[in-house]
Amino acid sequence: MTSHGRRVVITGVEVIAPGGVGADAFWNLLSEGRTATRGITFFDPAPFRSRVAAEVDFDPYAHGLTPREARRMDRAAQFAVVAARGAVADSGIDVGAYDPYRVGVTVGSAVGATMSLDEDYRTVSDGGRLDLVDHAYADPFFYGYFVPSSFAAEVALAVGAQGPSSVVSAGCTSGLDSVGYAVELIREGTTDVMVAGASDAPISPITMACFDAIKATTPRHDDPAHASRPFDGTRNGFVLGEGAAVFVLEELQSARRRGAHVYAEIAGYATRSNAYHMTGLRPDGAEMAEAIRVALDEARMNGDEIDYVNAHGSGTKQNDRHETAAFKRSLGEHAYRTPVSSIKSMVGHSLGAIGSIEIAACALAMKHHVVPPTANLHTPDPECDLDYVPLTARERRTDAVLTVGSGFGGFQSAMVLARPERTAR
Structure with a gap:
């Protein structure tokens, strides 16, 4: 097939x-x-x-x-x-x-x-x-x-x-x-x-x-x-x-x-590299935005269909600004209306494992229709001006979720999870 x-x-x-x-x-x-x-x-x-x-x-x-x-x-x-x-x-x-x-x-x-x-x-x-x-x-x-x-x-x-x-x-x-x-x-x-x-x-x-x-x-x-x-x-x-x-x-x-419970369909995935620097990130977020664009395209979805974004959100100054720019670049005005949060505020950054742990967070957010918060967010950075769900979880219907990752070496990956009925071909 x-x-x-x-x-x-x-x-x-x-x-x-x-x-x-x-x-x-x-x-x-x-x-x-x-x-x-x-x-x-x-x-x-x-x-x-x-x-x-x-x-x-x-x-x-x-x-x-x-x-x-x-x-x-x-x-x-x-x-x-x-x-x-x-x-x-x-x-x-x-x-x-x-x-x-x-x-x-x-x-x-x-x-x-x-x-x-x-x-x-x-x-x-x-x-x-x-x-x-x-x-x-x-x-x-x-x-x-x-x-x-x-x-x-x-x-x-x-x-x-x-x-x-x-x-x-x-x-x-x-x-x-x-x-x-x-x-x-x-x-x-x-x-x-x-x-x-x-x-x-x-x-x-x-x-x-x-x-x-x-x-x-x-x-x-x-x-x-x-x-x-x-x-x-x-x-x-x-x-x-x-x-x-x-x-x-x-x-x-x-x-x-077989009557299995379905958490979500993995509707789209893409990965890109910035070919730029081992630890540095370009401020415009172009490579992450491109990974998001391709993942959405594979899912046959528009950016304004995303209900929640699970951010990489490592807590370094350059990453958080880079990501903010990438979301704006890929989702347009919808980025300002979409809740975004980082679970690393609660469970830390487990390097290679965190991408899967964050997929699990997205699947469970879809199951419970709850967006997890960004803990410890008391003083927002003016350069990070999206809705980062500070401190408290939020009830919200989540039929389509975007999760992203950013890694040393310039790696940028994005995945779209959706309810199967939402992405019916």
Whole structure:
């Protein structure tokens, strides 16, 4: 069938995020406008410029992993597997009833097994003392940490998928791009079901040091609960987070035949690059606007049909201004009438995982007809003059939602989610 013949929908959602494990806990946090940012507890943050993060309270055994699974998997892989099992359960799908070669997996991750690699390096180098490391002290599962493809392999094993299995790593757009790639595999007829999403667990000394060096993360460690302030005039960097979100994607008619609950159709997706600078963004937002335009075109929708925009909203000055310009450029006057918010104000920025976590937020916003707020937005930046839904969630019918991502390297991605009846061909 052609790409326009096979329509792809989300029928299962699971989220592991700061503030609570599970889609329900995640949505409760967002809808109540609570923040899950706090002082770092995973290691001593005293030497670092930024000492806050959005950590997940996660016990692998409490969430069904065996001691062997927990032993061999990095924390991010654990997140991915638990979220994948949860998404399959939520969808009610019997994966075993499908041809296993037509069930695939895509996992997005920006930094892979950072936590395990960081810990292992400290061990083999004797805390950095040795120039020539001693491999005899390496973890026996070190190779699995070194290759991010192990994430997709673990998820495929967990759900019994023998079709295409891959990791998408495109920095902070990985969570959008992995789902976008999965959609294309179903549309083109290669697979019937995809278990797709993203996971990252980057809260480690090496990651904090990297972001400290470029002053991308906030130094507001004296007030961690209010440190993430997207679109606020006092913002001064993002708060690093962690987490995962995984979805079951399938063809619309197949989902309807089995009576599945459909959260949303993934109606359009596009990604672009600015070919400009590793961390810099052009102020006009042209590349993000182009990704939005193409995603809307694929969805066969106009900009004025969008009911809510989930912003990248990292809380850095240049990103928030860049995004504001992109929304105006792509949506025109409708941008001023459309609620926009950033959930990073509540759950931080989990790098490659956040794109999928934000897709989950959009699907749940559509389910509940509630737009999550931008927490900590007390002093709007005059240059960010759209409706950024400050502080309090808002009831609003959401039939079509736009979610976007922006990543180091110049990556810009956009996705349109819509109710299937709204996008009937």
